Structure formats: structure tokens, C-alpha cells
Amino acid sequence: MLSSLRWLALEVKYLDRAVAFYERHLDLSPTTRRESEAVLDTGGTDLVLRAPSGVPRGGLHVHYALATPPDRYEEWWDRLADTFDLVEHRFGSARSLYFYDVEGNCVEIGQRGEGAGALSGVFEVVLEVEDLDRAEAFYTDLGMDVTNRGEERKRVRLTTGRFDLELWEPHLGLADARGGVHVDVGVGADDPAAAAARVEGRARSVAPLDGERVRVCDPDGHYVTLLE
Secondary structure, rough: OOEEEEEEEEOOOOOOHHHHHHHHHOOOOOEEEOOOEEEEEEEOOEEEEEEOOOOOOOOOEEEEEEEEEEEEHHHHHHHOOOOOEEEEEOOOOOOEEEEEEEOOOOOEEEEOOOOOOOOOEEEEEEEOOOOOOHHHHHHHHHOOOOEEOOOOOEEEEEEEEOOEEEOOOOOOOOOHOOOOEOOOEEEEEEEEEHHHHOOOOOEEEEEEHHHHOOEEEOOOOOEEEEOO
8 A cells, every 4th residue: 555755856957056946935945965965845745856966867847736734825825926927726625826946847836735834745746658558557556546537538647545646648737737757756655565566567677775665667767666
């Protein structure tokens, strides 16, 4: 069984510039800083900013969504509206705003969070895939459940119950966002080895890591590290 999203890694060309962007606009300061990487705590999910330095790389032009409590949403709108050309969409009674970071990632802040913090983690990540059926089968076998599909068969949404993953064939989505390429995520799993074994025949690679973690590379080159 899969659970929460532990980290999302983004590739950045200039690390200092990317860190400054997130500090200024989202109040996210590094909890860990290395020569080519900075880790920001979004309130439940680590956002890793990673300069090109090896494999796995961080994702490029990733669309991802940060959760905020419903009563904090207007604060974010008021704070960001003077700087960004915000786009807003409604999903039932919930609203989400969209803007772009300094590296071209589409950042969503949606009314889905809980607690007192202004942000409470990443609740959605979008991956670009070549073959939607193949990608859906891979991630359902890994342990996710399908919740809906696009009317034009360009996307499918899956969930662990703790976070959502959208698989997109190449296209522009809401706010002209694109699915990310070579995205690197960490996902909680009750039994990492068992989850990896279910997709071993179709994964590009499966590599045991220290601490009973297993890193899986999916058919489209996205990396998923499974950990307890």
C-alpha cells in the first residue's frame, strides 16, 4: 500500500536564484543546503531544488499543487496577485490559483489543506507520459487507484488516498501547464520491496537502496523511490 508523497525534486539551473524565489514568494527556507541541492519543507512534503549534477535529475516544467487550508487561500491570492498574472479554477467548492516559478514550473495552491500552517504539503504532481495506457497500468500495479480520466483521453488521475498523481499525454493543461519530464519523487510504502516487485518486469530499472528503500524508474524515465 502506498501513502504520502515524501519529496518532489525540481531541476533548477541556478540554485541560489531558485531558493530566493521560494523564500520570497512562499516563505520556504531551506532546511538542508548542499552544494548542488536545497531542501524546502512545504508543510509535509520536501521540495528539493536540484542543480544538474547526476541521476536522478529533478523534474523539468513540472505542474504540482500545494495544499492550503480553505481560510488561508485569500491570503495567498492577495500576496501573489501583485507579482504574478494569476489564473484561478474551481473544482466544486474548492478554488486553486496558478502561477509559474523562475524555472517554468506551474505552481498551484489549492484549498485542500488542514491545520494552522499556510501550506500543508504537495497534494498533486503531474507527469508527462508517452503511452497513457502503459503508464496507467504501471502505476495501478505499483499501488495507486484511478479516480478519473480526461474526456479526450489525454490524462488519467490516480491517488494513494494521501496524494494524487496525474498522467498526461503531451498537451497543455490548465494555466497552460505541462506534465513534468524525468521527475523524481519519494513515496511512502508499507512494503517497498513488494511494491517494486509488482512492476519489476516493466520498469526501466529497480535498484535497492540503503534503509530498505527501493528506487524504481518507470517506462517514461520518472524515478519513484519507495520508502517506509
